[in-house]
Amino acid sequence: MERLPGFRDFFPEPLPSKDASSFDLRDFIFRKWRETARKYGFREYDGPPLETLELYTTKSGEEIVGQLYNFVDKGDRSISLRPEMTPTLARMVAGAERNYKKPIKWFAIPQLFRYERQQKGRLREHFQLNADIFGEKDPAADAELIALLIDSLRALGLSSDDFVIRLSSRNAWQDFFQARCADPSKGYEFYQIIDKMEREKAEVTSEKLKNIGINAEDVRHFVSEGKPTGELESILNNLGSRNLGAYVQIDYNIIRGLAYYTGPVFEAFAKGASMRAIAGGGRYDNLVKLISGGKVDLPALGFGMGDVVLADLLKEKNLLPSLLTAIDVFLLIEDESVRPQSLAMVQQIRDLGLITEYSLTPAKGDKQFKRALELQARFTVRLESREGRICALVKDLKVQQQFESEPETTATLIFEKLKQ
Amino acid sequence: MERLPGFRDFFPEPLPSKDASSFDLRDFIFRKWRETARKYGFREYDGPPLETLELYTTKSGEEIVGQLYNFVDKGDRSISLRPEMTPTLARMVAGAERNYKKPIKWFAIPQLFRYERQQKGRLREHFQLNADIFGEKDPAADAELIALLIDSLRALGLSSDDFVIRLSSRNAWQDFFQARCADPSKGYEFYQIIDKMEREKAEVTSEKLKNIGINAEDVRHFVSEGKPTGELESILNNLGSRNLGAYVQIDYNIIRGLAYYTGPVFEAFAKGASMRAIAGGGRYDNLVKLISGGKVDLPALGFGMGDVVLADLLKEKNLLPSLLTAIDVFLLIEDESVRPQSLAMVQQIRDLGLITEYSLTPAKGDKQFKRALELQARFTVRLESREGRICALVKDLKVQQQFESEPETTATLIFEKLKQ
Numbered sequence: 106m107e108r109l110p111g112f113r114d115f116f117p118e119p120l121p122s123k124d125a126s127s128f129d130l131r132d133f134i135f136r137k138w139r140e141t142a143r144k145y146g147f148r149e150y151d152g153p154p155l156e157t158l159e160l161y162t163t164k165s166g167e168e169i170v171g172q173l174y175n176f177v178d179k180g181d182r183s184i185s186l187r188p189e190m191t192p193t194l195a196r197m198v199a200g201a202e203r204n205y206k207k208p209i210k211w212f213a214i215p216q217l218f219r220y221e222r223q224q225k226g227r228l229r230e231h232f233q234l235n236a237d238i239f240g241e242k243d244p245a246a247d248a249e250l251i252a253l254l255i256d257s258l259r260a261l262g263l264s265s266d267d268f269v270i271r272l273s274s275r276n277a278w279q280d281f282f283q284a285r286c287a288d289p290s291k292g293y294e295f296y297q298i299i300d301k302m303e304r305e306k307a308e309v310t311s312e313k314l315k316n317i318g319i320n321a322e323d324v325r326h327f328v329s330e331g332k333p334t335g336e337l338e339s340i341l342n343n344l345g346s347r348n349l350g351a352y353v354q355i356d357y358n359i360i361r362g363l364a365y366y367t368g369p370v371f372e373a374f375a376k377g378a379s380m381r382a383i384a385g386g387g388r389y390d391n392l393v394k395l396i397s398g399g400k401v402d403l404p405a406l407g408f409g410m411g412d413v414v415l416a417d418l419l420k421e422k423n424l425l426p427s428l429l430t431a432i433d434v435f436l437l438i439e440d441e442s443v444r445p446q447s448l449a450m451v452q453q454i455r456d457l458g459l460i461t462e463y464s465l466t467p468a469k470g471d472k473q474f475k476r477a478l479e480l481q482a483r484f485t486v487r488l489e490s491r492e493g494r495i496c497a498l499v500k501d502l503k504v505q506q507q508f509e510s511e512p513e514t515t516a517t518l519i520f521e522k523l524k525q
Numbered sequence: 526m527e528r529l530p531g532f533r534d535f536f537p538e539p540l541p542s543k544d545a546s547s548f549d550l551r552d553f554i555f556r557k558w559r560e561t562a563r564k565y566g567f568r569e570y571d572g573p574p575l576e577t578l579e580l581y582t583t584k585s586g587e588e589i590v591g592q593l594y595n596f597v598d599k600g601d602r603s604i605s606l607r608p609e610m611t612p613t614l615a616r617m618v619a620g621a622e623r624n625y626k627k628p629i630k631w632f633a634i635p636q637l638f639r640y641e642r643q644q645k646g647r648l649r650e651h652f653q654l655n656a657d658i659f660g661e662k663d664p665a666a667d668a669e670l671i672a673l674l675i676d677s678l679r680a681l682g683l684s685s686d687d688f689v690i691r692l693s694s695r696n697a698w699q700d701f702f703q704a705r706c707a708d709p710s711k712g713y714e715f716y717q718i719i720d721k722m723e724r725e726k727a728e729v730t731s732e733k734l735k736n737i738g739i740n741a742e743d744v745r746h747f748v749s750e751g752k753p754t755g756e757l758e759s760i761l762n763n764l765g766s767r768n769l770g771a772y773v774q775i776d777y778n779i780i781r782g783l784a785y786y787t788g789p790v791f792e793a794f795a796k797g798a799s800m801r802a803i804a805g806g807g808r809y810d811n812l813v814k815l816i817s818g819g820k821v822d823l824p825a826l827g828f829g830m831g832d833v834v835l836a837d838l839l840k841e842k843n844l845l846p847s848l849l850t851a852i853d854v855f856l857l858i859e860d861e862s863v864r865p866q867s868l869a870m871v872q873q874i875r876d877l878g879l880i881t882e883y884s885l886t887p888a889k890g891d892k893q894f895k896r897a898l899e900l901q902a903r904f905t906v907r908l909e910s911r912e913g914r915i916c917a918l919v920k921d922l923k924v925q926q927q928f929e930s931e932p933e934t935t936a937t938l939i940f941e942k943l944k945q
Contacts, residue, residue, distance in 0.1 A: 106577065106579060106580050106583070106616055106816060106817075106818075107577075108572070108573055108576065108613075108616065109573060109575055109576065109577060109602070109604070112573035112575065113573065114570075114571075114572050114573070114613075114617050115570055115571040115572070116570055116617070116621060117568035117569060117570055117631065118568075119624075120624075121620075121621035121623075121624035121625065122621070122624070125621070128568075128569050128570050128571055129569075131571075132569065140878065143850070143880055144875045144878055144879060144880050144881060145875065145881075146852060146880060146881065146882040146900075148537035148538075148548075148850075149537060149548050149549075149552065150534075150535055150536055150537055150548050151534075151535040151548055151551075152528070152534050152535070153528055153529060153532035153533065153534070153650070154574060154636070155529055155532065155606075156528065156529065157526065157527075157529060159526060160526050163526070174598070174599075175599075176596040176597065176598065176599075177596065178594070178596060178640065179594075179595075179596075179640050179642055180642065182529070184529070184596075186575075193528075193534075196526055196528065197534050197536070200541075201536060201541035201542070201545070203541075204539075204540075204541035204542070205541065206896070206899070208885060211537065216574070220598065220599050222599055222600065230573070241885050241886065243885060243886045245885040245886055246885055249885060252872070256875065342865075343868060346864070346865035346866075346868040346869055347868050347869060347871070347872040348869060348872060349872070396526060397526075398526075430563070430568075432566060444766070445762075445765075445766035446766075448763060448766040448767050449766055449767060449768060451767070452672070452767040452768060452769070455564045455565065455676065458560065458564055459564060460563055460564050460566060461564060461565075461566065462566040465628060465661050465663060465665040465666050465669060466661065466663045466665055476626070479626070480566075
């Protein structure tokens with residue numbers, strides 16, 4: 106039986122085939138994400154992988170349904186697997202914010218789903234780091250969030266040679282639009298044109314802009330001038346103080362596709378041959394109000410960073426560490442008469458938290474030792490019966506040293522050597 | 526907007542309300558599960574949260590559909606959210622086992638789903654530790670797996686006062702059945718009667734047994750005698766060698782409901798007032814063959830332990846630790862003129878991996894200090910400008926010591942004090 110198209114199985118290393126997905130690689134990325142978010146004081150949360158369809162249509166309109174992994178459940182509810190985390194988060198925060206000190210700094214690593222019928226061979230799920238701040242309208246919050254984004258990528262070994270934060274502003278584009286277009290209802294359409302500008306031919310963009318009464322030359326001048334607004338200047342100065350200035354540049358090509366952004370927006374962008382967005386986010390000061398039906402009004406901002414694009418980039422840049430966990434101890438059982446005592450020792454060593462392996466059934470000594478080497482064991486231990494007394498022979502495979510020890514103290518001895 | 530019935534939002538501590546689910550409690554349990562599985566040499570994997578409906582009906586028959594969270598997707602496939610992990614695992618192992626050394630020892634912490642229409646107010650999801658061994662038919666593997674189960678519970682602070690492993694055998698019950706019943710097609714029905722025996726009135730059980738030609742007195746005698754089979758004796762001896770004998774008892778009331786078990790089966794059972802199963806598992810030597818359509822034949826065994834029952838038990842036994850993560854450093858910014866230098870220091874301290882917080886916007890000194898205390902900061906740092914030079918005032922809140930330091934060396938100094 107096969108797994109569903111577009112989904113991944115995550116196998117432990119060493120991988121069974123070249124195209125298999127690695128649990129250990131996923132775990133490596135998640136750990137770096139977590140460590141970084143935690144040192145920034147962000148706290149982790151999670152929500153259900155399923156929500157009412159309404160939660161997504163409220164925010165993005167009915168047209169989003171074509172991309173959702175949605176269905177009708179046994180209770181006749183219209184349901185969707187979550188395509189993004191922000192609506193769930195806004196729902197949670199709207200209901201609970203009274204009980205948390207502001208600013209609320211939270212993160213999550215949800216699995217997200219989409220289902221576009223035409224997209225054969227494309228993944229229908231990925232994982233995403235989501236980090237968000239609620240309750241602070243000052244650009245200091247935007248800077249804190251962008252610093253976290255930069256450090257999440259630095260924690261994985263990426264540097265300013267590998268990526269840049271392209272910083273822009275919905276406000277700046279809104280001012281631009283309002284000064285030039287007579288029809289305010291075309292705002293969303295205008296943002297969509299700007300969002301697609303880099304991927305489209307100049308003539309196509311110009312034509313589209315013309316249709317809503319905007320001069321393409323004006324747009325190009327605005328982008329190439331790249332004059333920071335007051336809030337963007339404040340963000341740049343803040344990041345400069347942190348010595349992260351080299352990671353950021355104003356780039357008005359960025360506007361972000363989602364409808365709900367309101368202020369500064371940004372993307373982490375892979376430099377050089379790769380040329381693609383690794384992460385993106387921005388301010389969405391009106392979303393909590395929308396989701397809560399007007400009950401709660403909280404400024405908010407956040408970003409999302411997916412695991413698939415990121416893992417590809419790390420592979421490309423040769424930044425993957427060795428993903429096979431070395432074990433601490435392999436218990437060699439060459440004399441079956443001491444198996445009970447050997448099991449007792451396995452238990453003692455594991456009780457100290459050390460990763461310990463042994464052969465479940467009788468096996469030749471050299472086969473056991475070979476297995477110990479494959480598992481990159483730091484120590485082997487072998488019990489020997491000498492005139493009725495049990496003696497432990499310990500080998501430190503790192504320094505190629507062997508010594509004898511009393512069975513009672515062997516576990517602690519190894520533990521202490523490992524801590525050195 | 527509300528979340529779907531039967532699903533949980535997981536909030537960071539301190540919780541916004543008494544009935545809110547705690548992300549930090551979930552994380553505490555997951556961490557203990559992971560640490561224990563890893564020290565036993567188990568490697569982590571994961572699969573898709575969705576599978577074809579067929580994967581579940583093949584194993585358990587069509588009657589399982591009533592309990593599944595199943596639906597039809599946009600590509601007209603019959604799909605189900607996973608109700609358990611074993612079929613996914615068997616599918617993965619059947620496809621990849623050639624490339625892994627045996628025994629394969631794997632674990633996962635999947636979220637599982639069910640949807641029974643009548644069960645209002647009941648959870649429709651939970652998380653489960655799943656640990657499995659493939660490729661070893663010797664009872665030594667059963668003992669290794671049960672030892673892992675015991676240690677997973679011990680790692681959470683539970684002892685032999687709190688739980689017991691009730692060990693039984695499908696083989697023993699099969700022999701019993703074959704020696705007494707003329708109709709072999711009644712085997713599954715018989716197991717179901719035994720499985721429900723403890724929760725049903727004696728007369729009801731007796732009547733049901735009579736209907737398939739089994740004498741209830743025989744059954745009761747078999748249970749009360751509790752004579753271990755050879756394989757169970759071997760498991761008991763093995764666990765005895767590990768000094769885990771006190772955690773296990775033979776108990777033929779256990780047979781496990783699932784159809785696919787073949788050999789030893791067991792449950793971790795809460796003692797005393799609680800009296801409920803915390804975990805359960807056993808051998809399923811035929812499942813890989815079934816799932817792979819006969820292509821792969823591998824002996825297998827595993828157990829599952831859910832987070833909901835376990836968390837309730839830990840609360841009941843007062844075994845929950847403090848779940849609020851203390852931060853390492855709070856940067857006090859009382860003089861706004863040194864905010865840039867303070868941000869630089871925040872960055873330096875975070876670069877060393879320490880959890881660091883500060884006020885994003887100007888705030889009164891005492892308010893900032895109060896926040897530092899709430900976050901259980903170990904250190905506060907405050908920069909002061911003295912005749913054009915910046916000086917760092919560090920307070921160690923644990924030992925109530927204060928000292929001055931050069932800004933350049935402050936981060937490392939704090940880092941070293943924390944490592945002591």
